[in-house]
Amino acid sequence: MVDVLVIGGGNAALCAALMAREAGASVLLLEASPREWRGGNSTHTRNLRCMHDAPQGTLVDAYPEEEFWQDLLKVTGGITDEKLARLVIRASSTCRPWMEKHGVRFQPSLSGALHTARTNAFFMGGGKALRNAYYRSAEKLGVQIRYDTAVDRLELDDCRFVAAYAGAERIEARACVMAAGGFESNIDWLREAWGQNELGEYPADNFLIRGTRFNQGVLLKSMIEAGADSIGDPTQAHMVAIDARAPLYDGGICTRIDCVSLGVVVNSAAKRFYDEGEDFWPKRYAIWGRLVAQQAGQVAYSIIDAKAIGRFMPPVFPGTKADSLEELAGKLGLDKQVFMQTLHDYNSACQVGHFDHTALDDCHTAGLAPAKTHWAKPLDTAPYYAYALQPGVTFTYLGLKVDETAAVRFGGCPSDNLFVAGEMMAGNVLGKGYTAGVGMSIGTAFGRIAGRQAAAAVFKKMDKYAAA
């Protein structure tokens, strides 16, 4: 029988597998996907958010614990567990040498990735290179890896792990780490969670999934049904407003539209509905998917003028281009009169200020609802561009409740050999909202804790047997 079974094949699972193996445990990792799709959402990532008190490696200046914590507090609106959040924050300052030991390399922040040179460590080659490095290291250390193996339920004895079932196959282990992602790829579950809106629409029917198709939440659901303590609202998720032309799954990073804070966003009624300049884009991009999901037809349009070009990472596909705002409205199929009124109201509400996209500048609107509080410049310079946006679900926040040991809990009682990491428990830290890079910080911190704990559970048990 293997010592530690790791279920999942993304960042959190690999961190757990590597830690358990380093601690001397034999490890079997089960990945639902075929080898070519291994790595889940982690494959799509670019960076992790790191606390540091002085310049460190590719990270400039300092990003102290308190600032990181305040950022998290702000985006989550306080729906976070401070103890666990601070644990993640502190772990983010020390994990990089360990990551490098397993082959991950870092590079300076990409140009166009706004405001992240100080806060986020970028993976050279992105998440795909990180994933490949971890798999290579795991194989070298003797971690057994099986692809095409989706676990659908666990066999438990009270709150102890006994075995996992992949279809009819029963796989025993002395301890287990679950890191099988959220349920973001399960459209039926999203549909059930989001329900119908007042227009009779099922918003989830228009959701696109930014990452893997394999995070179906099968294990998460079966654990909740088996009585594991859960946390989080099933409608809360990291949701980005992405290019409406993106594929249903795995569109990844290149479907992002990053010009929202440089212009205005209107819905299908040609009206603005939220402050596009509320805060720096990395702190706000993940709320826009939800905002668009709340609009009729779950569609919106990001409108910019020529002044914005060169100030954001250009999307892969060109936007709709027009020489006048009226022509743009026509091309988008929006009511021209309402659109022109919306743009006129916005343009005339913009106050003269000093535009600075690297600071929360003083370019704001006056007497406009909703206001645009920063980077508000009139849209007056042709050509004009528009990008149709749809909600892109990155990952869901409903997960299993944990404490700092990553143990799965049943009625408040922690299991002594069943642990959870990554998206399956990220909701403990992220009740809502998001700040860029914290998904990988959570997965790395708790993946490592879960792997270490699982190995310790195995050896503690062995000690017990030895003593008996």
Ligand SMILES: Cc1cc2nc3c(=O)[nH]c(=O)nc-3n(C[C@H](O)[C@H](O)[C@H](O)COP(=O)(O)OP(=O)(O)OC[C@H]3O[C@@H](n4cnc5c(N)ncnc54)[C@H](O)[C@@H]3O)c2cc1C
């Ligand atoms: C496009 C995109 C860009 C992102 N960029 C960033 C970024 O730059 N920084 C950041 O911090 N976060 C980013 N994220 C979020 C980040 O991907 C997640 O927070 C993180 O990868 C979660 O890691 P994980 O291991 O929990 O999940 P995943 O990496 O999704 O891994 C889950 C794994 O479980 C497997 N699995 C699922 N069900 C089963 C089952 N029943 N049995 C066995 N295996 C199963 C899946 O195949 C997959 O391998 C991004 C996400 C996307 C989609």
